[in-house]
Amino acid sequence: MQNTVHNDTATMVTGADTIHSAISMTDVTKQYSQWQRSGKARDLLKNLLHPEKKVVTALDAVSLEIAPGEFVAYAGANGAGKSTTLKILSGILQPSSGGVRVLGLDPVRDRIPLMHRIGVLFGQRTEMWWDHPVASSFDWKATVWNIPKEEYTRMRELVVELLDMGDLMHTFARELSLGQRMRADLGLMLLHSPELILLDEPTLGLDVLAKRHMIEFLKRINKENGTTIVVTSHDMDDLEEMAQRIILLSEGRIAFDGGFDALRDLTGSLRHIILTTESDEAPMLRSATWLSSGENVHEYAFDANSIPVPAMLAEISTLRGVVDMETRKAPIERVIAGLYRQWRAG
Numbered sequence: 049m050q051n052t053v054h055n056d057t058a059t060m061v062t063g064a065d066t067i068h069s070a071i072s073m074t075d076v077t078k079q080y081s082q083w084q085r086s087g088k089a090r091d092l093l094k095n096l097l098h099p100e101k102k103v104v105t106a107l108d109a110v111s112l113e114i115a116p117g118e119f120v121a122y123a124g125a126n127g128a129g130k131s132t133t134l135k136i137l138s139g140i141l142q143p144s145s146g147g148v149r150v151l152g153l154d155p156v157r158d159r160i161p162l163m164h165r166i167g168v169l170f171g172q173r174t175e176m177w178w179d180h181p182v183a184s185s186f187d188w189k190a191t192v193w194n195i196p197k198e199e200y201t202r203m204r205e206l207v208v209e210l211l212d213m214g215d216l217m218h219t220f221a222r223e224l225s226l227g228q229r230m231r232a233d234l235g236l237m238l239l240h241s242p243e244l245i246l247l248d249e250p251t252l253g254l255d256v257l258a259k260r261h262m263i264e265f266l267k268r269i270n271k272e273n274g275t276t277i278v279v280t281s282h283d284m285d286d287l288e289e290m291a292q293r294i295i296l297l298s299e300g301r302i303a304f305d306g307g308f309d310a311l312r313d314l315t316g317s318l319r320h321i322i323l324t325t326e327s328d329e330a331p332m333l334r335s336a337t338w339l340s341s342g343e344n345v346h347e348y349a350f351d352a353n354s355i356p357v358p359a360m361l362a363e364i365s366t367l368r369g370v371v372d373m374e375t376r377k378a379p380i381e382r383v384i385a386g387l388y389r390q391w392r393a394g
Contacts, residue, residue: 124297227258
């Protein structure tokens with residue numbers, strides 16, 4: 049497995065404390081116990097008297113540092129430990145062993161003061177009052193969290209404008225579409241101006257327009273406000289557009305930590321070529337692998353480290369019926385899928 053260490057550090061000053069990391073995890077392990085039952089009638093007595101217990105390791109000695117102001121993608125296959133990590137960082141779960149500091153605080157012991165400085169959003173959950181207008185949930189949070197009126201007014205106006213929520217504020221939460229609810233939940237989470245936000249699948253199920261609103265807003269508050277953001281998603285193209293750094297988990301361990309270009313380098317210089325032809329028949333390319341065809345458009349993959357781009361273009365120039373050509377980097381989704389296959393095989 050490739051393990052690239054990200055060493056950037058920054059300093060955050062809050063009151064009398066100086067914090068060099070927004071997030072610090074040192075050898076964090078999280079294990080769960082699962083009782084095993086066969087489900088067969090003949091094993092009923094055995095299951096009752098001598099049940100078997102299986103220990104599942106969700107995180108295995110994970111260590112990482114995230115500096116204030118970073119926008120970090122946290123990715124991995126199902127069961128890799130992504131959601132477990134976010135729950136540990138927010139104090140919902142306690143690690144089995146290891147040390148965790150978030151904004152200089154212990155997420156378990158200092159959970160209440162930490163909650164006033166971070167925001168957490170899980171994609172399929174909502175904190176809004178289901179049978180009330182969105183505005184009521186916003187006002188409720190301002191009261192319960194004791195947000196100063198001036199700050200609340202400023203943040204409410206900001207999120208309503210940037211998330212295009214003007215028409216949603218007086219709509220009942222139960223009447224919102226998924227994309228509208230996700231925007232409302234994000235706006236609600238940001239009302240207290242968190243220094244760090246943890247997002248678990250924030251674009252899951254969103255249409256193209258709603259996803260665009262979400263991504264552009266997150267990039268803006270990261271750039272303009274210096275908000276530290278950690279986001280998980282199964283959509284790697286979304287992550288590449290949002291984040292500057294990606295941490296990949298595999299079986300509870302960090303398998304990669306670095307930039308997206310460095311991640312691509314692990315699988316060679318994988319590139320795609322798209323050919324538009326006069327017919328629907330895909331041309332034969334000796335130096336590239338055919339991927340798909342549709343409506344006279346054909347896509348191929350090749351490794352530019354093995355086959356230089358000029359050589360590939362020279363081969364294409366000998367083909368008949370080609371009316372257009374485009375070459376680009378392979379989608380990060382395909383690159384990561386290839387890495388997962390390598391890791392599981394190795």
